[in-house]
Amino acid sequence: MQSSDTPFVWAYLPDEVAPVVAGVLAPSNVRSGLAFRYANSYLARPNRIALGPELPLDSRPFPPDIGHGMPSTIRDAMPDSWGRQVINRELGRGMEDKLSDVVYMLMSGSDRVGALDFQESSAEYRPRAGGGSLRIVAEAAAAIDNAEPLGADRERAVRNTLTAAGGSQPKAYVTLDGREWLAKFETPYDRVSPLIKAERAAIYVAEQAGIDVPTARLLRVARQGVDPRSDLVLLTERFDRDAGRRRMVLSGMTVAQHHLPSGGSYPQLLEQLRPLSTSPPKQGRELFSRLAFRLAMRIDDDHLRNVAFFWDGEHAEFTPAFDLSPDLVGTPTGLTDIGDGSREFSLEALVSKYAYYHLGRDEARDIALAMVDAVVDHRADAADVAEMTEAEKALLVTSTATRDIIGSLNRTAARASRGEQPRDRLGRFDEKPHTPPDVTL
Ligand SMILES: Nc1ncnc2c1ncn2[C@@H]1O[C@H](COP(=O)(O)OP(=O)(O)OP(=O)(O)O)[C@@H](O)[C@H]1O
Numbered sequence: 001m002q003s004s005d006t007p008f009v010w011a012y013l014p015d016e017v018a019p020v021v022a023g024v025l026a027p028s029n030v031r032s033g034l035a036f037r038y039a040n041s042y043l044a045r046p047n048r049i050a051l052g053p054e055l056p057l058d059s060r061p062f063p064p065d066i067g068h069g070m071p072s073t074i075r076d077a078m079p080d081s082w083g084r085q086v087i088n089r090e091l092g093r094g095m096e097d098k099l100s101d102v103v104y105m106l107m108s109g110s111d112r113v114g115a116l117d118f119q120e121s122s123a124e125y126r127p128r129a130g131g132g133s134l135r136i137v138a139e140a141a142a143a144i145d146n147a148e149p150l151g152a153d154r155e156r157a158v159r160n161t162l163t164a165a166g167g168s169q170p171k172a173y174v175t176l177d178g179r180e181w182l183a184k185f186e187t188p189y190d191r192v193s194p195l196i197k198a199e200r201a202a203i204y205v206a207e208q209a210g211i212d213v214p215t216a217r218l219l220r221v222a223r224q225g226v227d228p229r230s231d232l233v234l235l236t237e238r239f240d241r242d243a244g245r246r247r248m249v250l251s252g253m254t255v256a257q258h259h260l261p262s263g264g265s266y267p268q269l270l271e272q273l274r275p276l277s278t279s280p281p282k283q284g285r286e287l288f289s290r291l292a293f294r295l296a297m298r299i300d301d302d303h304l305r306n307v308a309f310f311w312d313g314e315h316a317e318f319t320p321a322f323d324l325s326p327d328l329v330g331t332p333t334g335l336t337d338i339g340d341g342s343r344e345f346s347l348e349a350l351v352s353k354y355a356y357y358h359l360g361r362d363e364a365r366d367i368a369l370a371m372v373d374a375v376v377d378h379r380a381d382a383a384d385v386a387e388m389t390e391a392e393k394a395l396l397v398t399s400t401a402t403r404d405i406i407g408s409l410n411r412t413a414a415r416a417s418r419g420e421q422p423r424d425r426l427g428r429f430d431e432k433p434h435t436p437p438d439v440t441l
């Protein structure tokens with residue numbers, strides 16, 4: 001366990017390969033949590049930049065945002081429930097134990113998302129480097145996820161690799177073939193709902209729909225020892241690394257200035273984003289397209305940490321889309337307000353909120369239906385790319401872009417307004433209410 005309760009925040013400034021001390025965290029005297037203060041040495045740098053929109057370059061302390069225990073920009077660099085689980089286990093604690101945030105800062109891998117890191121010292125930067133082959137890391141992730149024994153040495157060996165990325169699913173940042181990737185691992189739940197395969201499929205469809213997504217690869221990694229199964233690993237290329245340099249990244253929660261662990265609002269995100277964007281008029285369309293795609297593809301894990309933005313000290317721009325993970329079983333429920341407090345998982349409802357996205361009604365409807373078309377046209381191929389079984393493919397085809405999700409958007413009118421003839425969709429455009437197929441995965 002680390003003893004420091006005033007960790008230093010180091011930052012990789014744009015175009016620099018070595019990090020510098022940006023500031024220090026210390027218990028706040030305003031409210032419970034950690035306040036951040038820029039280091040004088042940082043404020044004196046000619047190439048200093050604000051670390052986040054709520055942290056302008058100023059020597060005063062910035063109190064913790066309520067709900068995050070620290071300023072939200074700093075919180076974005078922390079491990080979430082998966083990384084905390086790995087650290088808790090090494091410390092012999094239950095997953096539900098909540099240790100001090102400083103412990104998680106100083107025990108997690110340095111190669112974390114974005115361009116910040118946490119260190120005990122302001123004088124010397126000692127990266128907590130990752131390591132281990134993909135197989136070793138995958139085995140360790142599975143053992144930790146399944147609460148199986150692993151051994152203290154092996155736990156320590158992979159800890160930095162397993163704790164650098166956020167989120168709740170088992171994952172690690174890894175290097176493969178000279179490129180840097182986020183690796184997501186299958187869990188026992190994949191036998192109920194094939195999350196890893198469905199995410200691979202969704203990335204494929206998103207690409208066809210014109211949504212910016214990272215390069216993705218699906219790999220099989222043989223588990224050795226008692227369990228001869230081979231597990232699927234989904235790799236997406238890191239968007240926060242650029243030829244070895246680190247890019248600053250903020251979560252949607254930080255940009256929206258939403259400081260509760262759940263909830264939040266997309267219109268609020270957009271209104272906060274527009275003044276930070278170099279092209280405000282494009283942002284509504286971009287956000288709306290991504291939301292429409294998520295709905296059409298039955299991706300309901302739509303919290304504000306599943307949207308992120310590059311940050312250069314002044315401007316925020318969408319990163320490629322990530323966590324496109326449809327849960328093909330169960331009833332989808334939205335988590336974030338799409339407008340007027342609605343969390344309806346419905347394209348029709350989303351289109352009705354067109355004005356919040358600075359779109360016209362027809363424009364919004366056309367985007368929504370284009371996303372439906374992309375899903376309908378490409379989901380079968382996507383299932384093949386994702387190595388789905390026939391049963392899984394049937395599930396994907398019958399549970400995405402369903403009538404329940406589309407509602408009564410008028411496809412014929414939309415096509416006519418674009419000068420197209422109504423097309424038969426091989427019966428795969430589901431005009432019937434969704435009934436899950438009777439399949440065993
Ligand atoms: N391609 C990528 N490059 C860099 N960072 C990424 C990439 N994809 C995701 N991330 C980062 O990793 C975090 C976790 O990824 P992701 O949201 O896919 O995981 P998850 O465990 O499924 O999340 P959740 O808890 O929402 O289910 C993201 O919040 C983002 O910060």
Ligand SMILES: [Mg+2]
Binds near residue numbers: 167305306323
């Ligand atoms: Mg996520």
